[in-house]
Amino acid sequence: MAPLRVATVKNERNKIFMSSNDHFQLPSRGLSNECLQGSYWRMRLEAPEICRAACPGQFVHLHVPQIEGHILRRPFSICDVNDTVLTLVYKVVGTGTDAMQAIRPDAILDILGPLGHGFAPLPDDRPVYMLGGGYGCAAMLFAAHQAVASGKQAPHILLGARSKGDILLVDEFTKLGCPVEVSTDDGSMGVQGRITVLVEKALQEHPDALLQSCGPRPMLKAVAMLAEKCPDCSCEVSLDERMCCGVGACFGCVVKAKDPTSPEGWKYLRSCKEGPVFKAEEILW
Ligand SMILES: Cc1cc2nc3c(=O)[nH]c(=O)nc-3n(C[C@H](O)[C@H](O)[C@H](O)COP(=O)(O)OP(=O)(O)OC[C@H]3O[C@@H](n4cnc5c(N)ncnc54)[C@H](O)[C@@H]3O)c2cc1C
Ligand code: FES
Known part of the structure; x- marks a missing residue:
């Protein structure tokens, strides 16, 4: 239509x-x-x-x-x-x-x-992997589209979901020229297992990769933990906390972020204003 x-x-x-x-x-x-x-x-x-x-x-x-x-x-x-x-x-x-x-x-x-605050501008000198879990691939299509439109190398796309029916937009990513890899929990499409299987392989091949990811919190946490073990890579996560006002006024969407300067060692950040995209290492998982 x-x-x-x-x-x-x-x-x-x-x-x-x-x-x-x-x-x-x-x-x-x-x-x-x-x-x-x-x-x-x-x-x-x-x-x-x-x-x-x-x-x-x-x-x-x-x-x-x-x-x-x-x-x-x-x-x-x-x-x-x-x-x-x-x-x-x-x-x-x-x-x-x-x-x-x-x-x-x-x-x-x-x-x-x-x-909200989106993904950082893409680097020229390191491989970029964009990760989408379930409907999280929606945010990554715009990121991939912008990367290609700005003349950068097409990012690698890693998509993960429970089953084939939850893997979306593969054709759209492919049309942009992006290599796409898929994992499903039940093995109905791509590699059987969590998206972390694909991320581990990517980080072995490119330890300096930039990971940009959007999906359910457990997936993002698992990806952040893998990135933490890889000192040369960097990782951004888009959190989808429940929201009320959406413009930073109500503090209904806060997440705990590390803050060595506070007595508790953490502070609240608003997902709708300082996020939804954060550096993975900022978040107190
Ligand atoms: C920044 C951001 C971006 C998002 N992008 C997308 C997107 O591109 N596509 C998409 O389909 N959804 C996206 N979501 C989630 C979407 O906003 C919710 O699924 C939607 O608001 C649910 O509304 P509802 O009235 O249908 O559900 P409700 O009747 O309010 O809730 C139904 C069920 O969904 C769960 N739920 C509701 N909101 C969320 C949430 N934010 N995260 C996880 N579970 C939730 C509830 O706990 C409940 O189990 C995004 C959320 C955020 C915060
Ligand atoms: S939803 Fe109100 S501050 Fe984020």
Whole structure:
């Protein structure tokens, strides 16, 4: 389905306004919303301001119109931007994402973004591995796309999930020219085992690699522990803590980070503001 256009914004209620100096609240009308596979969906909408400002690893906070009684927005990684079109990939897991399946092209969506601190700029002189666990591959597609668009070598992509049905976007990564390796817990696709099997192999071949990763916390912790044993590599993790405001105001999304200067040896960082992407060694796992 082709992406549709955002409504021309005319009245006071629907006008686009800058809610801070780095993100937008964007009422938009029109999108495509299609099932990718199983419980995974892809939504495209035209959001030029967000597309222009977005960096890999950032997210948008979406108000789901069908659940008016629920005031909290839902956070989703920016999966790709293409000119003025923003793509999200979401897994149906509960009330909000269930309602998102019913969003039709005539819906008005209220989106806040781009939000958060994304991945660091890529180096020229070392191999880059991008790791996606389950829907975590959504954030990595944008990162890979940007890497290729900026003339860097196509990153290696490592995807891991429980089963074949949870491995997403392989064709999209392949079209970008990225070598893709897959692991599944049940062996239904790629190597049988956790994604750490692939990461161990990658670090043996390239001990100075940069790892950029997004996925469930246990996966990120396991990857961080492997990276810790490899002094020449570096590792970034995108944490998907549950969020309330999404803009740094409520402290509902904090994670514990190491802080040798505090008496306790740690401090809280807001996942929506200082993250969601952190250096792996910063986090108190
Ligand atoms: C920065 C960020 C980026 C994200 N990117 C994506 C993405 O690209 N694609 C995607 O499908 N999802 C993504 N998520 C997770 C997504 O926001 C949640 O799945 C969604 O908000 C659930 O809403 P719901 O109303 O359907 O679920 P609820 O009814 O609120 O909850 C249903 C179940 O999902 C669990 N859940 C809810 N939120 C989270 C969360 N943040 N992390 C883990 N489990 C959760 C609940 O514990 C519960 O078991 C991201 C989250 C964050 C914080
Ligand atoms: S969700 Fe409110 S501070 Fe992060």
